[in-house]
Amino acid sequence: MNVIEKKVTITSRALYSEDKSNRYLLERIWDDRLPIAAVLMLNPSIAGEIKTDRTVMNVINYLIDNGFGGTRVINLFSHVSTPQSGLKSRDVFQDSINNDYIEKAIEDSCTSIIAWTRGSYTHRKEEVLKLIEKYRDKVKIFVDEDGIEGRHPLHLKENWGLKEYNFKIY
DSSP: OOOOOOOOOOEEEEEEOTTSSBEEEEEEESOTTSOEEEEEESOOOSOOSSOOOHHHHHHHHHHHHTTOOEEEEEESOOBOOSSGGGGGGSOTHHHHHHHHHHHHHHHTSSEEEEOOOSSSOHHHHHHHHHHHGGGGGGEEEEEOTTSOBSOOGGGOOTTOEEEEOOTTTO
């Protein structure tokens, strides 16, 4: 039996505020010859330039299985907090700074995936959707095996699909 070695270098970077209380971008590129997907979620948790969390791991595995070469994770809010309740203590000024990173990541990606659930933070979601509407042709949303849209990738399964994002519904 022959042993075959395979090596891949994953380039990983994160952009933070100086005090690291805000993360604007988390990027993982494993094959820059393949399409890159921007994934827009609610807010950053523990994942960073080296460390990962279950949500980011699920997203990366899904994208690998579906022919992508990397991801640019961006968030509705840049404030780093594992519980959503931590968003109450965020610096609202950061939202406007974060908008630039959201738009740039979506502009630079082949596909963009809305990966937040319905409900809370409606005003902020509307603000960001207006910002990215000009990229509507490449904005998608996760759809689970039961056809339910707007699922969070913490529970992402390999049989989920991507569907055109309907800007009029959300």
